[in-house]
Amino acid sequence: MQEIFFERPYEFIPPYRGKFLPRLLRNMEMFRPHLRKHEGVESYEIRNADRLNKSVDDGCGVLLTPNHPRTADPVALGWLAKQTNLLFYGMASAHLFHRGWLQSKLMQIMGAYSVYREGTDRQAINVAIDAMATAERPMVIFGEGTATGSNDKLTELMDGLSFIARAAAKKREKTDQGKIVIHPVTFKYIFKGDLLSTAEPILSDIEDRLTFRRLPGASLLDRIDRVGHALLSLKELEYFGEVQPGPYVERQKHLVEHLMRPIEEEWLGKVQTDGIVMRVKDVRMRIFPDIAHGKVDAEEKKRRYRQLEDTYLAQQVTFHHPNYLTEEPTWERILETIRRFDEDLTDHARVMRPWHVIIDVGEPIEVSSKRDKSLDHDPITREIQTVLNTRLTELSREGTPYRGE
Numbered sequence: 001m002q003e004i005f006f007e008r009p010y011e012f013i014p015p016y017r018g019k020f021l022p023r024l025l026r027n028m029e030m031f032r033p034h035l036r037k038h039e040g041v042e043s044y045e046i047r048n049a050d051r052l053n054k055s056v057d058d059g060c061g062v063l064l065t066p067n068h069p070r071t072a073d074p075v076a077l078g079w080l081a082k083q084t085n086l087l088f089y090g091m092a093s094a095h096l097f098h099r100g101w102l103q104s105k106l107m108q109i110m111g112a113y114s115v116y117r118e119g120t121d122r123q124a125i126n127v128a129i130d131a132m133a134t135a136e137r138p139m140v141i142f143g144e145g146t147a148t149g150s151n152d153k154l155t156e157l158m159d160g161l162s163f164i165a166r167a168a169a170k171k172r173e174k175t176d177q178g179k180i181v182i183h184p185v186t187f188k189y190i191f192k193g194d195l196l197s198t199a200e201p202i203l204s205d206i207e208d209r210l211t212f213r214r215l216p217g218a219s220l221l222d223r224i225d226r227v228g229h230a231l232l233s234l235k236e237l238e239y240f241g242e243v244q245p246g247p248y249v250e251r252q253k254h255l256v257e258h259l260m261r262p263i264e265e266e267w268l269g270k271v272q273t274d275g276i277v278m279r280v281k282d283v284r285m286r287i288f289p290d291i292a293h294g295k296v297d298a299e300e301k302k303r304r305y306r307q308l309e310d311t312y313l314a315q316q317v318t319f320h321h322p323n324y325l326t327e328e329p330t331w332e333r334i335l336e337t338i339r340r341f342d343e344d345l346t347d348h349a350r351v352m353r354p355w356h357v358i359i360d361v362g363e364p365i366e367v368s369s370k371r372d373k374s375l376d377h378d379p380i381t382r383e384i385q386t387v388l389n390t391r392l393t394e395l396s397r398e399g400t401p402y403r404g405e
Contacts, residue, residue, distance in 0.1 A: 006095055025110060031075045132172075153321050161384065182365040189332060190332065260280075276315050335352055
């Protein structure tokens with residue numbers, strides 16, 4: 001489990017509101033070395049940036065809601081900021097501000113501020129609402145809640161997006177300052193290197209870790225499929241004592257429910273039906289705060305950390321889409337899958353390069369301050385999800401098809 005928990009009481013870290021420094025860093029592309037070194041992202045293309053500029057020029061309060069396939073996404077938005085000559089505010093998980101003084105300060109200068117994922121962070125929500133209500137800057141919120149690792153698939157969006165947008169619209173109505181609009185933003189990463197020379201060393205190392213012998217004549221997809229089944233089987237042996245029968249997708253679901261069910265029953269009183277990110281967030285909000293405030297003894301802290309590890313595993317397992325390669329094998333999906341295996345085994349994925357990122361700005365969605373309560377779904381969240389899914393399907397065709405190289 002990656003270092004996402006810090007045992008100290010949470011303190012809100014606000015965004016830097018000056019303009020000179022963020023403009024300087026943006027225009028000099030000071031974020032580019034980070035993208036190249038840590039993410040392998042070396043080039044970019046911005047599409048339909050004029051849509052965002054028009055909303056800002058019209059005086060609208062703006063919310064940007066990108067998909068979140070990679071940890072590179074928030075940093076890559078620097079290119080969109082530069083092309084539109086804008087500055088953004090954005091929520092960032094509080095743990096990211098504890099990875100060194102320099103990183104924390106740079107994030108703040110570029111408009112990021114902390115949000116406490118293990119609780120309800122009123123300060124973070126209010127900053128977002130005010131930024132949109134005053135149209136100070138476009139606000140960025142990644143509705144999936146975490147980087148998913150699967151560029152062509154969108155997980156369920158959290159309802160917090162629509163709540164914040166409606167609250168800003170209600171606040172704007174009182175001053176008659178104009179509209180609140182949402183621009184869905186789609187990230188698509190295209191691999192520009194050589195597939196085999198990039199994939200082979202990492203996949204071979206993973207096979208060695210699993211003590212696999214090479215299968216003569218096995219294709220790249222066959223080898224990836226074997227690794228995927230092996231990793232799932234290892235977790236089944238750990239949690240059930242034996243490999244489970246049935247199709248791969250059913251085994252995945254069974255493991256996730258086995259992990260989540262007892263934790264949800266203990267802390268929430270019942271098993272939840274939301275998407276996995278929301279389910280994990282709900283139990284973390286109950287489990288972790290007492291640890292952060294030093295209110296549990298060593299034995300209880302150890303027990304709770306085991307539960308947190310189980311929720312993290314459930315989330316990671318869910319993010320493995322079982323048909324991701326069989327339905328549409330592309331170089332990008334192959335490398336994403338290998339990268340996820342690498343991360344599952346070591347908690348740190350090796351950098352693959354070079355990647356080219358497309359950042360596409362969607363048409364504005366006007367936000368009403370009122371929700372139609374007769375509907376069994378949130379229409380704003382549903383529309384964002386539909387737009388992003390449609391655009392991801394279209395952009396997936398720009399990937400490189402795998403033809404058995």
